Amino acid sequence: MTTAALEQHRLAAGLASDQLDRLAAIARPADWAPGQRVFDEGGQAARLWLITAGQIALDLKVPGRATVIVETLGPGDELGLSWLSPVPRWQFGAVAQRQTSAIEMDSGDLIRLCEQDHELGYLLTRRLLATAVSRLQAARIRILDLYASPRQLPGRTP
Amino acid sequence: MTTGYLPAPYVVRSRRQETHDTVTLTLSPAGDPLARFRPGQFTMMYAFGVGDIPVSISGSDGVALTQTVRAVGAVSAALVGAATGQPIGLRGPFGTCWSEADAQGQDLLVIAGGIGLAPLRAAVLSALAERDRYRRIVVLVGARSPAELVFAAELDQWRTRGADVSVSVDKAETGWEGHVGVVTQLLGPARIDAAHTLALICGPEVMMRITARALLAVGLAPERIRVSLERNMQCGIALCGHCQLGPLLMCRDGPVLGFSTAEPLLAIQEL
Numbered sequence: 001m002t003t004a005a006l007e008q009h010r011l012a013a014g015l016a017s018d019q020l021d022r023l024a025a026i027a028r029p030a031d032w033a034p035g036q037r038v039f040d041e042g043g044q045a046a047r048l049w050l051i052t053a054g055q056i057a058l059d060l061k062v063p064g065r066a067t068v069i070v071e072t073l074g075p076g077d078e079l080g081l082s083w084l085s086p087v088p089r090w091q092f093g094a095v096a097q098r099q100t101s102a103i104e105m106d107s108g109d110l111i112r113l114c115e116q117d118h119e120l121g122y123l124l125t126r127r128l129l130a131t132a133v134s135r136l137q138a139a140r141i142r143i144l145d146l147y148a149s150p151r152q153l154p155g156r157t158p
Numbered sequence: 159m160t161t162g163y164l165p166a167p168y169v170v171r172s173r174r175q176e177t178h179d180t181v182t183l184t185l186s187p188a189g190d191p192l193a194r195f196r197p198g199q200f201t202m203m204y205a206f207g208v209g210d211i212p213v214s215i216s217g218s219d220g221v222a223l224t225q226t227v228r229a230v231g232a233v234s235a236a237l238v239g240a241a242t243g244q245p246i247g248l249r250g251p252f253g254t255c256w257s258e259a260d261a262q263g264q265d266l267l268v269i270a271g272g273i274g275l276a277p278l279r280a281a282v283l284s285a286l287a288e289r290d291r292y293r294r295i296v297v298l299v300g301a302r303s304p305a306e307l308v309f310a311a312e313l314d315q316w317r318t319r320g321a322d323v324s325v326s327v328d329k330a331e332t333g334w335e336g337h338v339g340v341v342t343q344l345l346g347p348a349r350i351d352a353a354h355t356l357a358l359i360c361g362p363e364v365m366m367r368i369t370a371r372a373l374l375a376v377g378l379a380p381e382r383i384r385v386s387l388e389r390n391m392q393c394g395i396a397l398c399g400h401c402q403l404g405p406l407l408m409c410r411d412g413p414v415l416g417f418s419t420a421e422p423l424l425a426i427q428e429l
Contacts, residue, residue, distance in 0.1 A: 057338065059332065066332050066333070069332065072338045072339060074337075075347070076346060138339055138340045138342075138343060142329075142339075144364065145302070145328070146271065146328075146361070146362040147272035147300065147306065149228060149229075150230050151179070151229075
């Protein structure tokens with residue numbers, strides 16, 4: 001994986017050249033065809049992908065309903081944060097909705113790199129935390145169900 | 159005077175079911191038509207024998223008006239249920255407008271949430287009618303679900319006519335291939351040129367606040383952001399005071415306001 005490709009993504013943008021070199025050494029390209037599953041809910045979470053093209057749907061199988069799409073991710077987004085959790089299991093499934101490309105890294109390699117270079121670790125942690133905060137805020141906004149009609153809100157008489 | 163105090167008689171020429179609780183009515187005058195409207199303005203729609211409510215004008219073919227109504231109360235339910243040929247009273251048009259032409263020579267960014275697309279539709283159609291006067295016309299739409307997306311059938315036509323249209327829904331199931339998330343997440347891929355963009359936002363007030371903040375964060379100046387606020391408009395002619403919001407009467411001074419004016423008002427919880 002070239003540093004130029006990595007640098008295009010917000011997670012690696014602006015890193016020092018030696019840091020980019022080390023990240024590039026553990027990175028490789030990944031591609032999925034439309035409909036191809038990236039991972040399943042409950043599987044071991046051990047990879048991070050930086051999406052460069054296409055669209056991935058995070059989904060969840062709900063008994064009695066069609067599979068629910070929880071969120072979609074596109075170019076510039078990070079896919080696969082569950083390895084940051086103390087229990088590294090995928091909380092949702094992920095499937096490519098279009099031809100999708102990404103930069104793939106093993107979480108173990110990434111953690112080792114961050115432990116060897118705390119400055120890099122601090123930068124990457126801050127950037128991944130910003131992503132997590134942004135998704136948390138978006139999820140909270142969606143919980144508000146802002147576009148519901150007053151008739152659709154709990155406690156209202158239809 | 160007639161247009162202000164007395165409803166002008168219109169009849170429902172056609173109706174289009176947008177979602178399970180929302181219809182778009184095309185209304186033809188049965189007498190003298192209302193004055194020409196400007197995108198962003200509203201009428202007081204009168205369901206005879208039930209009452210009247212403010213409803214944004216979502217378009218016009220010159221004489222007939224298009225108005226999109228969601229059934230949430232007695233009057234709106236009566237309007238949503240209006241059959242072809244049924245008489246409807248209209249007063250107006252009232253209020254301030256989007257003035258979308260201020261974006262000519264620049265980018266026009268339209269961000270709608272839910273039925274907030276209705277008052278913005280008129281501005282989009284106005285801009286598309288003079289497409290070559292604008293640089294980009296970007297339309298970002300947020301909806302509760304794919305089934306609750308209004309004007310869904312028109313969005314492809316807008317794309318064909320030169321608008322960049324993106325849709326985000328809060329909830330979706332397998333089969334939906336668009337974006338799932340909040341509408342502000344569409345701003346990044348839209349690559350906004352903050353110094354040369356006029357943004358028009360309409361939707362639930364929380365959505366407008368959050369969206370305006372996101373636009374400020376990417377560098378848009380407050381004077382480049384306009385929002386549409388709705389309050390309890392009743393007379394429509396700034397006499398009754400029911401729609402007072404701070405120092406403003408929304409039927410006259412609104413619904414479209416610059417964000418600099420609207421921001422402190424958006425923080426008022428109740429009057």
